[in-house]
Amino acid sequence: MRTNGTTISILFTVSLAAAAPRSNAQDGQATAQKTPETSCVRCHKEIAEDLGPQVAEWETSVHAAVGLSCNDCHGGDPTADDMLKAKRKDAGYVGAPKKRAEVGPFCARCHSDIEYMRRFNPSMRVDQLTEYLTSRHGKAVHQEGSDKAATCTDCHGKHAILRVSDPRSSVSAAHVAETCARCHADAARMATAKLPTDIYEKWKGSVHGQRLAGGDLSAPTCNDCHGNHGAMPPGVRDVVHVCGRCHVTQEEHFTAGSHRAPFEKLGKAPCITCHSNHDIQHASDALLASQPPGVCGKCHKPDDVCDRAAKNMLGGIVRLTSGMKETEDVLGRAEQFGMDVSEPRFRLSDVRDRLTMARVVVHRFNEKEFADVLAEGEKTLTGIRKQGDAALDEWEFRRKGLAFSLILIVAVIVLLALKVRSLERARRNAQARAPEGAASVRTAS
Amino acid sequence: MNLETTAPPRKNPDAGARGAASKRGGIARWLDDRLGLGPLLAHLREKDVPHHRHSVWYFFGGMTLFLFTVQVVTGILLLFYYSPGANSAFESVQFIMGQVRFGWLVRSIHSWSANLMIGSLFVHMFSVFLLKGYRAPRELTWVTGVLLFFVVLGFGFSGYLLPWNQLAFFATKVGTEIAGAIPIVGHTVLRLLRGGDDVTGVTLSRFFALHVAILPIVAVGLLSVHLLLIQRQGISVPLSLEQRKAPVIRLPFFPDFFLRELIGWYVALAALAALAALDPWPLGTKCDPLAPAPAGIKPEWFFLWLYQTLRYLPAKILGLDGDMVGVCFINVAFALWIFIPFLDKKASNGRRSPAFTAIGWSAILYIIGMTLWGHFA
Numbered sequence: 140m141r142t143n144g145t146t147i148s149i150l151f152t153v154s155l156a157a158a159a160p161r162s163n164a165q166d167g168q169a170t171a172q173k174t175p176e177t178s179c180v181r182c183h184k185e186i187a188e189d190l191g192p193q194v195a196e197w198e199t200s201v202h203a204a205v206g207l208s209c210n211d212c213h214g215g216d217p218t219a220d221d222m223l224k225a226k227r228k229d230a231g232y233v234g235a236p237k238k239r240a241e242v243g244p245f246c247a248r249c250h251s252d253i254e255y256m257r258r259f260n261p262s263m264r265v266d267q268l269t270e271y272l273t274s275r276h277g278k279a280v281h282q283e284g285s286d287k288a289a290t291c292t293d294c295h296g297k298h299a300i301l302r303v304s305d306p307r308s309s310v311s312a313a314h315v316a317e318t319c320a321r322c323h324a325d326a327a328r329m330a331t332a333k334l335p336t337d338i339y340e341k342w343k344g345s346v347h348g349q350r351l352a353g354g355d356l357s358a359p360t361c362n363d364c365h366g367n368h369g370a371m372p373p374g375v376r377d378v379v380h381v382c383g384r385c386h387v388t389q390e391e392h393f394t395a396g397s398h399r400a401p402f403e404k405l406g407k408a409p410c411i412t413c414h415s416n417h418d419i420q421h422a423s424d425a426l427l428a429s430q431p432p433g434v435c436g437k438c439h440k441p442d443d444v445c446d447r448a449a450k451n452m453l454g455g456i457v458r459l460t461s462g463m464k465e466t467e468d469v470l471g472r473a474e475q476f477g478m479d480v481s482e483p484r485f486r487l488s489d490v491r492d493r494l495t496m497a498r499v500v501v502h503r504f505n506e507k508e509f510a511d512v513l514a515e516g517e518k519t520l521t522g523i524r525k526q527g528d529a530a531l532d533e534w535e536f537r538r539k540g541l542a543f544s545l546i547l548i549v550a551v552i553v554l555l556a557l558k559v560r561s562l563e564r565a566r567r568n569a570q571a572r573a574p575e576g577a578a579s580v581r582t583a584s
Numbered sequence: 585m586n587l588e589t590t591a592p593p594r595k596n597p598d599a600g601a602r603g604a605a606s607k608r609g610g611i612a613r614w615l616d617d618r619l620g621l622g623p624l625l626a627h628l629r630e631k632d633v634p635h636h637r638h639s640v641w642y643f644f645g646g647m648t649l650f651l652f653t654v655q656v657v658t659g660i661l662l663l664f665y666y667s668p669g670a671n672s673a674f675e676s677v678q679f680i681m682g683q684v685r686f687g688w689l690v691r692s693i694h695s696w697s698a699n700l701m702i703g704s705l706f707v708h709m710f711s712v713f714l715l716k717g718y719r720a721p722r723e724l725t726w727v728t729g730v731l732l733f734f735v736v737l738g739f740g741f742s743g744y745l746l747p748w749n750q751l752a753f754f755a756t757k758v759g760t761e762i763a764g765a766i767p768i769v770g771h772t773v774l775r776l777l778r779g780g781d782d783v784t785g786v787t788l789s790r791f792f793a794l795h796v797a798i799l800p801i802v803a804v805g806l807l808s809v810h811l812l813l814i815q816r817q818g819i820s821v822p823l824s825l826e827q828r829k830a831p832v833i834r835l836p837f838f839p840d841f842f843l844r845e846l847i848g849w850y851v852a853l854a855a856l857a858a859l860a861a862l863d864p865w866p867l868g869t870k871c872d873p874l875a876p877a878p879a880g881i882k883p884e885w886f887f888l889w890l891y892q893t894l895r896y897l898p899a900k901i902l903g904l905d906g907d908m909v910g911v912c913f914i915n916v917a918f919a920l921w922i923f924i925p926f927l928d929k930k931a932s933n934g935r936r937s938p939a940f941t942a943i944g945w946s947a948i949l950y951i952i953g954m955t956l957w958g959h960f961a
Contacts, residue, residue, distance in 0.1 A: 477864035479682040537689075541861035548854040555847045562840050 177217030178225055179209035196298035201305075205259050212245070239280050242290040243268050267291075270369035277369075279332075287328055294318050310367070312356040316342060319361045341418035359385065378416075379409035386410075389502045396503035405438075412437070424460070427453040427501065448506045452497075455513045459494050462520050463487065469527035476534040483526040490520045627815070631837035634821045641711035642819060642841075643848040644704050650849040651701035652807075654856070655739075658694035659796070666746070668792040670785030673748035674870040681867055692860035698740060700852060702886045705736055706951075713924070713944045716823040720932040723925035725817065728810040730922045735803045740886060742795040748788055749868035754877045756791070757783045759887070762894060765907040766915070783873070823931060882958060889954035890914060892961070 183190040197203055202211070210217040215232035219225040226232045236245045247268035249255050256263050271277040271291075279288030294310050301308035309318045320339035322328050329336050342348045342361070350358035364381050365372060373381045383390025393399060393409055402409055413434040414422060427449045429436045439446045466487065470480045493516025500509050616622055633642065665684055667676040680687035709729065712718060718726035745756045760783065764774035779786030821832055835841050883891045893914070897906040920927065930937040 477688075477862075477866070479678070479688070479867070481678070482682070537861050541857055544857050545854055548850050548857070552847055552850045552854075555843050555850065559840065559843050559847070562843070566835075566840070 177208050177210065178220050179213075179215070179217055181220075182222065183209075193298045196296075200298060200300045201302045202300060211249075239286055239288070239290050240284075242292055243271055243277070243280075246291045267368045270366070273371075274366070274369045275371050285331075287322075287331060289322060293322070310362075312360060313351065315362055315367075316348070316351075316360045338417050345417060345419045346421045347419060378411055382410040388499050392500060392503035396505060398504050407438075422498075424453060424456045424498070427456075445504070448504070451506060452501055452509050455509065456494070456497060456501075459490070459497065459513060459516050459520065462517065462524075463490055463494065466490075466520060466524045466527055469524065469531065473527055473530035473534065476531075478530040478534055480527060480530050483523045483530075486519065486523050490516050490523065493519065628838055629836075631815075631818075632834040633819050633837055633841040634825075635833040635835045635841075636822070636825055638711075638715060638822050638825070641707075641715065643845055644708035644711060645814075646845040647848050647852055648701055648704045648708050649807075650852060651697045651704060652803075654697040655694065655701060656800075658690050658697065661690045662694055663796065668746070668789055670748065670788060670871075673746060673788060674867075677747045677867060681864075688864055689860055692864040693856055695865035696859045697856055698743065699885070700856065702736060702740055704852075705733055706886075709733055710944060710948055714941060715820070716928070716931040716937070716940075717820040718925040718931070719820070719823065719928065719934075720925070722813070722817055722820055723932075725810060725813040726925050727922055728806050728813065732803065732806045732810060734918070735799055735806060737886065738799050739795060739803070740884060742791040742799065744884060745783075745788060745791045746795060747867060748871045750871050750875065750878060751868050751881065753783060753871035753873065754881050755883050756787065757877075758881070758891075759883060760787075762890075762907070762911060765905070765911045767908055767912060770908075770911075823934070823936065826934065827936070885955060885959070888958035889951045892954040892958035895958075 180194055183194045185191075197209070208217060209215075210231075213232065213234060214230070215225050216227065216230035217225070219230070224230070226234075236242045251265050251268050253265045256265050272281055276289045279285035280290055294315075296309060301311075303310050305311060306313060308314065316339060323334065324336050324339045326336050343352070347359045351360055362370065363384075379390055379393060383394075399409070402412065413426060414420075423432070425432045426434050429439075429441050429446050429450070433449075435446055435449045439449075470484055470487070473480045474484075493512060497509060497512045497516065500512050503509070633639075662680065665676055665680045665687065667673060677691065680691050682688075684690075712726065712729065741756075741759060745752045760774055760777045763777060764770045766773055775781065777787070777790065778784070779790050825832060882888060894907055894910045897910045899906045901909040924940070925932065928937050928940045931940065
């Protein structure tokens with residue numbers, strides 16, 4: 140039955156697309172900045188309390204910006220001043236979709252037509268409807284007859300449609316989660332679908348939500364994991380690929396590691412079993428501990444072979460982290476004393492890389508590989524620490540050298556002062572012994 | 585009219601010199617036969633210096649000379665490793681600081697002694713001014729001294745850029761812009777200094793040439809004349825003491841005054857060693873011409889009073905560009921400063937000149953005030 144439903148929808152789409160009225164922008168008018176005022180606009184502006192706001196919304200839209208007017212979607216004769224003439228069926232008037240299932244095909248008349256869309260944006264995709272029909276939303280609307288599941292206009296709006304790249308758009312990276320939450324945080328709407336309504340709040344508090352709130356538009360939001368037009372919760376096996384789109388190396392290690400098979404066997408989803416899904420927090424080293432916030436204890440018994448391995452890995456990471464901190468302190472002190480430690484400071488970034496790599500290699504759950512990565516970091520760190528200690532030793536040498544040279548200089552100053560005093564005394568004595576006339580003041584011209 | 589004591593009684597200089605030379609044998613005699621050092625040695629032996637309550641100010645001239653010598657020696661040592669060029673200057677100074685044995689000490693002493701030398705020079709110049717040491721017949725000593733002061737400021741300005749770090753780059757940019765505000769020739773001077781419209785590697789090469797070749801030649805020339813004049817005319821007695829007609833003790837230059845001077849030099853050396861070891865001169869970060877200027881950028885302390893003066897001038901003064909008027913005013917003030925001995929006729933005639941004393945104190949207070957304001961602003 141589902142197959143039949145999809146087929147009907149696609150046939151409906153094709154038939155609508157064939158009858159698509161595209162008068163204004165069809166003949167090379169795609170880049171027009173301003174559409175000529177049509178009879179639709181003139182009349183609907185006059186009946187402001189009813190359909191006027193829609194004209195105002197349309198005027199701000201991407202459609203208006205590229206020169207598309209009312210009749211490009213709704214059909215009719217935009218030159219006729221008489222409403223009945225303008226809305227004649229034989230003038231191509233189709234009006235607005237009346238059912239939710241009509242919305243997707245209505246938009247797809249243009250958005251699924253590669254020839255047509257190419258005029259506005261040669262790289263724009265035209266498979267949105269096809270994707271949508273496979274999504275949970277599309278299936279609910281087109282196969283189950285839902286009057287609540289989302290369709291194009293629920294996310295993009297009706298008349299005030301903006302480009303996805305426009306920051307004001309309801310589906311821009313910064314706003315898409317709010318848009319999804321309009322339905323998914325609405326208990327009444329979600330009651331039928333039996334879906335939780337705290338997802339948005341959880342995501343907002345997650346490391347992803349926080350990054351987006353901090354202005355990082357590359358941080359994942361709803362559609363990055365679930366898809367947009369083909370929105371569907373990822374399956375248990377597929378989660379690793381979803382996360383792996385960004386966390387590439389972690390996925391590689393997990394897929395090649397020892398935990399993949401038991402996870403599959405137990406039906407546990409990769410990634411989210413340890414890290415959760417919507418309320419993902421910053422992954423701390425403590426996740427490797429046996430007790431909460433450690434997550435290994437969820438499956439492993441205390442002190443079993445895996446628990447011991449996790450403890451060893453955690454110990455290694457803690458050792459390298461604290462070693463780095465101590466070395467940074469040593470370099471900081473040396474810097475405060477005016478020593479040049481820029482080179483070891485630069486090399487510290489290698490250790491930082493190794494630490495990051497060790498944290499990533501953890502996902503393979505292979506002690507030997509982890510130990511190899513860690514050992515390299517520790518070796519580099521030992522070298523840097525030696526440089527830091529050498530800088531402090533050099534500072535000590537300088538201090539002692541300064542003290543020694545100052546003692547010498549002060550000794551010379553004292554000797555000179557004594558000599559000056561003795562000369563002065565000798566001069567006074569000479570003056571006292573000299574005959575009165577010789578010591579008297581004389582006036583020189 | 586100078587008042588002098590005669591202790592101990594002097595002999596005939598030439599006779600004394602010949603006598604001294606004849607008493608020596610070996611190398612001294614050999615040299616005396618060829619160079620005729622007798623009169624010079626006799627002059628040094630006969631040379632004396634007034635000794636009074638203001639004598640302490642005399643030491644700043646010698647201290648400046650000592651610090652200049654330190655500059656020359658450490659500068660030559662730095663030249664062994666310094667490599668001028670936008671891509672090598674910073675790295676070579678980094679190498680000197682980090683890899684060359686005692687390179688950090690040499691560079692720090694060079695930088696610190698430059699600052700101490702300028703400080704000592706300020707004290708020397710203003711003490712001479714307030715004691716009216718410029719009065720006839722020592723006008724040329726003053727003129728060469730003030731010219732030396734400008735040359736030393738030039739050393740400071742050109743040397744500051746050589747490490748090619750971020751602060752130096754922007755300080756030079758601002759400094760050369762000020763030179764560009766000189767009317768008529770400003771733009772030409774700016775381009776001449778920068779070697780183009782912007783501060784680039786060409787500017788660095790020019791400043792290097794200025795710092796290690798042109799300014800040293802000018803400085804040595806002026807310094808020679810300055811010292812020669814001091815030897816010819818002797819050290820002046822302050823006008824206030826001369827007017828009192830009180831007896832002034834005169835100390836033999838060797839060894840009495842020289843030993844005292846030596847104490848001052850050793851004190852300066854101790855200060856230099858302590859500063860260089862305890863607070864090595866920082867290198868900063870390498871210059872990035874595309875980076876924004878560091879916040880709160882200021883010139884070195886000895887230019888701060890000039891910078892502060894120009895900074896708070898209104899944009900327009902009598903319809904003219906404020907900076908241009910300021911630069912013109914400063915240039916005129918500097919020119920007048922050179923010709924002070926010819927303007928202060930009263931002092932040259934042995935009379936008090938309170939107006940010039942007031943000018944001197946005003947200049948000191950202005951420089952100190954503006955420098956402190958600029959530092960804490």
